[in-house]
Amino acid sequence: MITIRSLQKRFQGNDALRGVDLDIPQGKVTAFLGPNGAGKTTTIKCAMNLIDRDSGEVSVMETDARELGPKQWQRIGYVSENRLMPEWMTVPKLLDYVRPMYGEFWDRDFEKKLLAGFELPLKTKLRSLSRGQKMKAALLTALAYRPQLIVLDEPFTGLDPLVRDEFLTGLLELTETEGWTVWISSHDIEEVERFADRVAILNSGRVDLQEDVETLQARFRAIELWFDDTATLPGNLPETWINAQANGRTIRFIDTHHDEARFSGMLVSIFPGHQRYEARRMTLREIFVALARNYRTQPY
Template sequence: MSSIIELENLTKNFRKSPAVNDLSLSIPEGAVTAFLGPNGAGKTTTIKCLLNLQVPDSGQAKILGCDSRKLGPKQLQRIGYVSENQQLPSWMNVTQLLDYLRPMYPDWDREFEKKLLREFNIPLKTKLRSLSRGQRMKAALLSSLAYRPQVVVLDEPFSGLDPLVRDEFLHGLLELTEVEGWSVLISSHDIEEVQRLCDRVTILNRGHLELNESTDELLERFRKVTVNFPDSKNLPAGLPATWSDFQVSGRTIRFIDHRFHTTTLPEQIGKHFPDALTHEVQPLTLREIFVVFAKSFRLPNNPPSQS
């Protein structure tokens, strides 16, 4: 599978503080990739470097095989971009906005535009400045999709949307990505929503890459484990590095297994907890897995284990 986005040793500093630090990353074509990380992780800066909205200090960002610093009309006509801070011409209404944009995109699909207008249910004659935030975000998404871009980049598209509008936005986006087969990079703190969309998960922390793998593989290898004992139990030394987030409560020990396997886990429990009575295993949501990483980011000199 070819890569739609490639970052190689990408670095961007602000006042000598690194926002993106020697970041190398490849995102495959045709995938919906969740771009996650705590505040200040470097997600928005990475996206802006990728789209030539900011110039990296060193390294390289490529999208559609083109160096981001050389993006021209030919490439931009194949990229859709929606940001929570996107500025729309507030004096226009939706009809005027679409009339203004349409000539810029040779592949603009009028029938597709009409379909999106029906699905998003946006008032056509109301000035953009008078629309709700959710309606403006849907207008921005519509104007970025009607020309059928090859890759769509979304930076916090759900920010500030009420639950109903968020669900409508997400439903429309999910249907479109499945039907159109677009490559999508979506940065969001709404991880429950993102899980419904994404094929892959990328996690940044302080400008560094912490994880990049398929959603299915990630959800498969993380488990919450509860071990029960006949008496009160203290945590022994020498436990596997792939176990974390230990909680000791009387006769119970709970932890997260980063490399769960149905065969090896019972063997490991027998080795490290020979007096264990029973153990229970539960899957984690993407949000719960992200929290495991986020907790480890706060620990000095203790990056999250990927092994």
């Protein structure tokens, strides 16, 4: 659905994006993660042609992002945390306003289903709605025409836990039944992990990795070693072992390419004095935190 190659963007002489390569495959939910300031929103805005890029190529639904027009936008649903709304309108007036823009694609029955599910007030102007209700209204206007591609930039920001859970549960159900392609940027990694198929992690203006969540979690392990005496870190650790720390009689590190068949032999070679070890599967949040911690020690 989206292909990005060598995307670069500068603001006031500073590199925001330094050669982003990214693929958003059709029919999957891709979580877009990264530390604050990594360039996630800038990447999304370039893909949605909200800001121009300095160089690189961006294709959205087989169209150059700078050429996106009504034909493409009728198949794209976009919601951001800072989306401007006509706050003098009520939700029904908002729907009346946007409905004609999508012509035959707008599904009135689907609109009614979403409106009932989101439990939005019908007589209150948008300016008086809570942040969560405004986000639901924005999502409603982005989904009622059954888009092929949904782009969400920090949709959970400022939502209380109950509203966030309702928002995510509804989106999860719709994504599964509709087979939508979803690209979602979010700091709420635990929430995203519930339904993401793929993950792309941005660091310092470049994509560090992009792969299926299943394969990512299959290769990451949190390792803990126990020793009889005080443990010390050797200087010959493999590059795929990151964030190594010695604490008393234990050593902990993250194995980013775990191979159980080879791992025991490597431990005996590198840590001949260890007594036992544990290799634990990691959540997506734990993997992200481990990588973010490792990024701090790496040069740009």
